[in-house]
Amino acid sequence: MKKYNLLKINIVFLIAFVLASCETADPYAEDASLAKPCQSIPGAICFKHPENTAGEAARIYVFRPNFTNMGLSDSPRIHFDKQYEVVLPVLKYSTFNVGLGHHDFTMSSSPGDKYQWNVAGSINIDKPGVYYMAVWNSRIPTGASPKGTKPYYLVNVGPYPTVSYYNPPPPLYKGPYGSKPNIEFISESDALDVLYTCELVQSH
Numbered sequence: 001m002k003k004y005n006l007l008k009i010n011i012v013f014l015i016a017f018v019l020a021s022c023e024t025a026d027p028y029a030e031d032a033s034l035a036k037p038c039q040s041i042p043g044a045i046c047f048k049h050p051e052n053t054a055g056e057a058a059r060i061y062v063f064r065p066n067f068t069n070m071g072l073s074d075s076p077r078i079h080f081d082k083q084y085e086v087v088l089p090v091l092k093y094s095t096f097n098v099g100l101g102h103h104d105f106t107m108s109s110s111p112g113d114k115y116q117w118n119v120a121g122s123i124n125i126d127k128p129g130v131y132y133m134a135v136w137n138s139r140i141p142t143g144a145s146p147k148g149t150k151p152y153y154l155v156n157v158g159p160y161p162t163v164s165y166y167n168p169p170p171p172l173y174k175g176p177y178g179s180k181p182n183i184e185f186i187s188e189s190d191a192l193d194v195l196y197t198c199e200l201v202q203s204h
Contacts, residue, residue, distance in 0.1 A: 034072035035090045038199040045200040050130050053097050058125045062133040063093035065194040070179055071137040075110045076117035086203040088135055093198040100125050107181060117181045125161045132191030137179050161185050
């Protein structure tokens with residue numbers, strides 16, 4: 001009888017452990033090996049160094065860092081000023097020149113993408129230079145929502161251009177967490193750490 005009771009206790013603990021593992025498992029986790037450094041891809045054109053622009057213009061490097069393990073298999077599509085369009089898988093980058101002032105952008109999911117990438121907004125560039133625009137997907141707790149009204153999110157830190165997002169879609173939730181897309185200008189030192197592992201994709 002004692003052996004039978006002990007067996008029942010062990011089974012109960014095993015079931016509890018499995019259930020707890022299921023509850024705490026990250027529903028967004030993807031295999032980190034999906035982010036392949038450029039140097040491991042035969043024939044790829046890898047980032048070497050930033051190039052400056054001439055005159056009253058700014059050069060923008062837009063890239064997909066592997067800041068998180070979310071959306072590593074996705075390829076969001078970015079339109080900039082209805083002039084440039086680029087599809088950005090993870091650890092890919094593109095570059096283009098723009099004039100000073102106000103510029104609009106939209107980002108959307110490509111067919112087959114698993115994550116929420118749809119967002120629109122604008123940036124304002126007030127001086128020439130080289131800028132680094134990172135695009136990634138981040139995790140937010142269930143029930144969290146952007147504060148304020150249109151624009152709902154503003155990035156204006158130090159010398160970086162201002163980014164405003166408009167009309168945000170609701171976050172995509174799975175269990176205790178949701179995902180949301182991010183477009184943010186970051187420092188050159190933080191950007192170069194990732195850009196050196198990125199492959200060039202052409203905008204059109």
